[in-house]
Amino acid sequence: MPSSDLALDTLPKLLIHNAATIGGRPAIRHKNLGIWQTWTWEEMLEEIRAFSLGLAELGLKRGDHFAIIGSNRPRLYWAICAGQALGAVPVPIYSDAVAEEMAYVLAHAEVKLAVVEDQEQVDKIIALSDRLPQLGRVIYDEPRGLKDYDHNRLIAFEDVQRLGRKKLADDPACLRQWQAELAKGKGSDIAIILYTSGTTGRSKGVMLTYANAIVSARNANAFDHLGADEEVIAYLPMAWIGDHIFSYVQSYAAGYCVSCPETPDTVLEDRREIGTTYAFAPPRVYENLLTLTMVRMADAGALKRRMFDYFIGFARRWGEKILNGEKVPLTARLMYRLGDLFVYGPLKNRFGLSRIRVAYTAGEAIGPEIFRFYRSLGINLKQLYGQTEASVYVTAQPDGEIDAETVGKASPDVEIRIADSGEVLFRSPGVFVGYYKDPEKTAEVRTPDGWVRTGDAGFIDPKTGHLKIIDRAKDVGRLKDGTLFAPKYIENKLKFYPNIREAVALGAGRDFVSVMLNIDLTAVGSWAERNNVVYGSYQELAGHPLVYDMIAEHIDEVNRSLAEEEVMAGAQIRRFLVLHKELDPDDGELTRTQKIRRGFIGERYAPLVEALYGGATSAQISTNVTFEDGRQGTVSALIAVRDAKTYPARPAKLERAA
Amino acid sequence: MRAPSSAEVNVGEPLLSVEDVSLTFGGVRALTGVSFDIRKGEIRAIIGPNGAGKTSMLNVINGFYRPQAGRITFKGEERRSMRPFAAARGGIARTFQNLALFRGMTTLDNIMAGRALKMHRNFFWQLIRYGPALQEEVEHRHRVEEIIDFLEIAALRRIPVGRLAYGLQKRVELGRALAMEPDLLLLDEPMAGMNLEEKEDMSRFILDVNQQYGTTIALIEHDMGVVMDLSDRVVVLEYGRKIADATPDEVKRDKNVIRAYLGEPHGVSV
Numbered sequence: 004m005p006s007s008d009l010a011l012d013t014l015p016k017l018l019i020h021n022a023a024t025i026g027g028r029p030a031i032r033h034k035n036l037g038i039w040q041t042w043t044w045e046e047m048l049e050e051i052r053a054f055s056l057g058l059a060e061l062g063l064k065r066g067d068h069f070a071i072i073g074s075n076r077p078r079l080y081w082a083i084c085a086g087q088a089l090g091a092v093p094v095p096i097y098s099d100a101v102a103e104e105m106a107y108v109l110a111h112a113e114v115k116l117a118v119v120e121d122q123e124q125v126d127k128i129i130a131l132s133d134r135l136p137q138l139g140r141v142i143y144d145e146p147r148g149l150k151d152y153d154h155n156r157l158i159a160f161e162d163v164q165r166l167g168r169k170k171l172a173d174d175p176a177c178l179r180q181w182q183a184e185l186a187k188g189k190g191s192d193i194a195i196i197l198y199t200s201g202t203t204g205r206s207k208g209v210m211l212t213y214a215n216a217i218v219s220a221r222n223a224n225a226f227d228h229l230g231a232d233e234e235v236i237a238y239l240p241m242a243w244i245g246d247h248i249f250s251y252v253q254s255y256a257a258g259y260c261v262s263c264p265e266t267p268d269t270v271l272e273d274r275r276e277i278g279t280t281y282a283f284a285p286p287r288v289y290e291n292l293l294t295l296t297m298v299r300m301a302d303a304g305a306l307k308r309r310m311f312d313y314f315i316g317f318a319r320r321w322g323e324k325i326l327n328g329e330k331v332p333l334t335a336r337l338m339y340r341l342g343d344l345f346v347y348g349p350l351k352n353r354f355g356l357s358r359i360r361v362a363y364t365a366g367e368a369i370g371p372e373i374f375r376f377y378r379s380l381g382i383n384l385k386q387l388y389g390q391t392e393a394s395v396y397v398t399a400q401p402d403g404e405i406d407a408e409t410v411g412k413a414s415p416d417v418e419i420r421i422a423d424s425g426e427v428l429f430r431s432p433g434v435f436v437g438y439y440k441d442p443e444k445t446a447e448v449r450t451p452d453g454w455v456r457t458g459d460a461g462f463i464d465p466k467t468g469h470l471k472i473i474d475r476a477k478d479v480g481r482l483k484d485g486t487l488f489a490p491k492y493i494e495n496k497l498k499f500y501p502n503i504r505e506a507v508a509l510g511a512g513r514d515f516v517s518v519m520l521n522i523d524l525t526a527v528g529s530w531a532e533r534n535n536v537v538y539g540s541y542q543e544l545a546g547h548p549l550v551y552d553m554i555a556e557h558i559d560e561v562n563r564s565l566a567e568e569e570v571m572a573g574a575q576i577r578r579f580l581v582l583h584k585e586l587d588p589d590d591g592e593l594t595r596t597q598k599i600r601r602g603f604i605g606e607r608y609a610p611l612v613e614a615l616y617g618g619a620t621s622a623q624i625s626t627n628v629t630f631e632d633g634r635q636g637t638v639s640a641l642i643a644v645r646d647a648k649t650y651p652a653r654p655a656k657l658e659r660a661a
Numbered sequence: 662m663r664a665p666s667s668a669e670v671n672v673g674e675p676l677l678s679v680e681d682v683s684l685t686f687g688g689v690r691a692l693t694g695v696s697f698d699i700r701k702g703e704i705r706a707i708i709g710p711n712g713a714g715k716t717s718m719l720n721v722i723n724g725f726y727r728p729q730a731g732r733i734t735f736k737g738e739e740r741r742s743m744r745p746f747a748a749a750r751g752g753i754a755r756t757f758q759n760l761a762l763f764r765g766m767t768t769l770d771n772i773m774a775g776r777a778l779k780m781h782r783n784f785f786w787q788l789i790r791y792g793p794a795l796q797e798e799v800e801h802r803h804r805v806e807e808i809i810d811f812l813e814i815a816a817l818r819r820i821p822v823g824r825l826a827y828g829l830q831k832r833v834e835l836g837r838a839l840a841m842e843p844d845l846l847l848l849d850e851p852m853a854g855m856n857l858e859e860k861e862d863m864s865r866f867i868l869d870v871n872q873q874y875g876t877t878i879a880l881i882e883h884d885m886g887v888v889m890d891l892s893d894r895v896v897v898l899e900y901g902r903k904i905a906d907a908t909p910d911e912v913k914r915d916k917n918v919i920r921a922y923l924g925e926p927h928g929v930s931v
Binding site: 035036037038147148150151265266268269272 | 802803806807809810811813815816818819865869872873
């Protein structure tokens with residue numbers, strides 16, 4: 004069918020268009036048995052069509068829902084498109100979801116058929132099948148270990164394709180039917196349902212239309228000038244909106260090639276071989292890469308280590324400026340070139356980022372040090388802020404306008420509003436249709452005039468015009484005088500210092516902000532060793548006056564940076580103390596995922612809170628602790644409370660010292 | 662997990678049979694008149710207390726030791742003994758109780774070494790690595806890559822094995838044995854020194870090897886749970902003599918076996 008007849012408003016239509024226009028270019032790769040296998044757009048169309056016809060033979064039809072479970076593999080991406088071509092709606096599910104969670108999603112989404120990766124997923128589904136009466140066939144990609152299973156229900160991916168190819172050979176007219184069915188799809192159809200793993204309660208199925216996804220993807224491609232030459236590697240969960248847009252929709256819209264790693268463990272090496280030009284990762288990935296490097300460097304020879312330290316220090320001073328296109332003296336430029344030859348280049352090659360043009364970090368706050376490290380090497384790392392409900396893009400940092408602490412400007416076609424409560428709202432063409440079978444939740448999140456509540460509190464930074472996310476909206480409070488108080492924002496600023504392991508900020512409904520801190524035993528311990536500070540226990544070290552001095556300096560710096568921000572200036576830290584024991588999930592002070600339980604800590608350490616706000620310079624505390632072997636004990640200590648210096652709110656300087 | 666029918670399926674003809682084998686080292690009798698067989702396609706366990714002669718038995722099977730008496734029939738051919746090299750060429754591969762890998766070589770090269778017997782081009786062809794030699798290497802590499810994929814060690818391909826964790830080294834050693842495409846695979850304590858998770862992984866690999874490649878497996882193992890779960894039939898040795906030969910369930914109930922493992926009651930009621 005000539006592609007010009009098609010409005011390019013669904014993904015299967017984009018596939019046909021790409022096969023017709025750039026059919027000979029690579030569309031997807033997969034490393035198999037150590038060798039990269041490539042499919043061109045034409046070949047991929049044939050594979051998808053065969054599978055799609057096979058699915059039709061198995062009875063999948065318009066409006067049906069089908070599940071996709073597994074890690075990033077070409078066949079699973081094909082399955083998404085193959086189902087969409089029939090008008091069916093794919094529901095990708097996190098492959099590491101526990102059976103209970105998977106059962107909920109499969110049942111809630113009324114899934115009729117599942118395409119899964121391997122035996123592990125097949126086992127999970129079979130175990131759940133009693134509770135899923137509507138679930139029919141299960142299609143698997145990897146046959147290993149499934150030989151002796153009951154094949155009435157199971158069917159191999161290639162057997163489904165064989166069904167499709169046979170149908171095509173027996174009845175050539177079915178091709179026209181298939182094309183007609185594909186052409187029936189339109190932009191306003193539901194393209195996909197993505198279940199978000201909410202932090203509270205059951206996960207919700209976010210319904211996105213083709214128009215949502217495609218407009219978002221086109222805007223993102225235009226924003227970063229992404230074309231058919233990009234190389235990306237698909238390694239984040241397929242059930243996550245980021246991967247779906249980035250490795251599927253944006254690829255179809257721009258025509259670029261997506262590479263699937265050999266196994267989840269080989270991503271680093273695979274990325275190096277592919278040489279990605281566009282990347283997307285949560286901060287954790289960048290942190291791990293950096294840690295790995297630092298550990299390796301610690302073991303390297305003295306010469307290498309000195310060279311590394313020297314040039315990294317040099318890059319810290321000049322790298323970002325060069326990347327941002329600022330004015331830099333010629334000597335620094337030349338020296339940076341030299342550094343690139345000896346250190347930055349090989350390092351980037353190790354990371355698989357030699358050819359990178361744009362790299363994004365999203366999901367959580369990234370440590371400013373880590374962020375600047377990558378930028379100083381000449382890697383264009385940027386931040387973005389997105390949500391499933393927005394088809395990812397809400398804000399992103401334009402090239403050259405980078406700040407470690409903001410998430411950027413509104414993406415093309417996106418409007419942003421800050422509610423009186425501080426909550427960030429947005430409106431865009433990517434805004435979702437609703438939560439599947441949950442109009443109440445939909446109404447809670449989306450206003451009648453199309454604004455979506457993000458649940459995050461933030462403000463527009465007057466200096467850069469970028470959005471800054473400070474905390475979950477429900478955690479943001481106010482001081483007695485009405486000043487905005489975002490505990491997590493302050494805590495994160497503190498926790499970016501290696502010496503501070505945990506921080507608990509208090510202040511909601513009180514006169515001022517105060518914090519309770521945990522020192523990091525490794526970092527402070529090694530500092531103590533270097534500075535001849537003698538200590539016998541964690542408690543003694545934590546209470547050491549020199550440690551207090553050091554912490555006071557950190558707090559001073561945090562206060563200075565808070566003073567620069569109009570919205571936050573009133574919430575500077577007035578008083579602080581260092582806790583005598585580490586906050587511990589066993590004592591209920593942290594959740595199992597290491598998030599602090601502010602309310603509980605406030606009650607448990609009530610005498611300390613009293614001292615913080617009562618003006619005392621020390622307080623006696625005794626608390627029950629649970630030891631690792633389960634025994635209970637009591638720890639008591641006299642804890643010093645100190646005042647911190649605060650600064651008057653200042654108009655932001657144009658440039659902040661790095 | 663295991664298909665329930667495997668016990669029936671595996672009633673194949675004997676691949677290897679050992680008849681009346683005795684082995685002595687000077688005055689020490691390591692094996693005395695041991696007879697049993699290993700059938701095609703089964704997983705056969707050899708168990709017994711320390712010093713029962715299990716490893717000696719494996720060494721006899723793969724030709725490392727020559728028994729003073731008895732007969733061994735492998736693939737229908739009778740032999741008294743053979744050299745390990747000939748055994749390997751004949752289709753018997755093994756792993757060792759204490760690892761025997763080339764520690765400085767990568768995972769890939771170690772497994773590739775398992776293909777050495779299958780390479781037919783001579784040293785000089787291989788040295789210039791051109792034409793038929795290159796083609797041959799490509800074919801072997803393909804086979805090795807299948808094994809790497811099968812054992813899920815793609816991420817370790819380029820890492821020298823000396824740097825790998827113990828459990829992973831065991832897996833590489835299994836890979837090298839598989840690279841020989843053996844008819845009979847001998848595993849000497851494949852789970853020794855492993856943690857629970859590694860044991861579960863290894864058990865799955867052993868079952869998959871047996872199921873997917875149809876490889877006959879004889880294994881020595883101390884972890885009784887593993888033995889009972891994996892094997893189709895178990896032979897029990899004590900002081901170089903066979904004291905039982907039956908299915909795992911029967912062996913578990915066998916009085917002689919219980920005595921061998923728990924010791925004599927000595928009039929004390931247990």
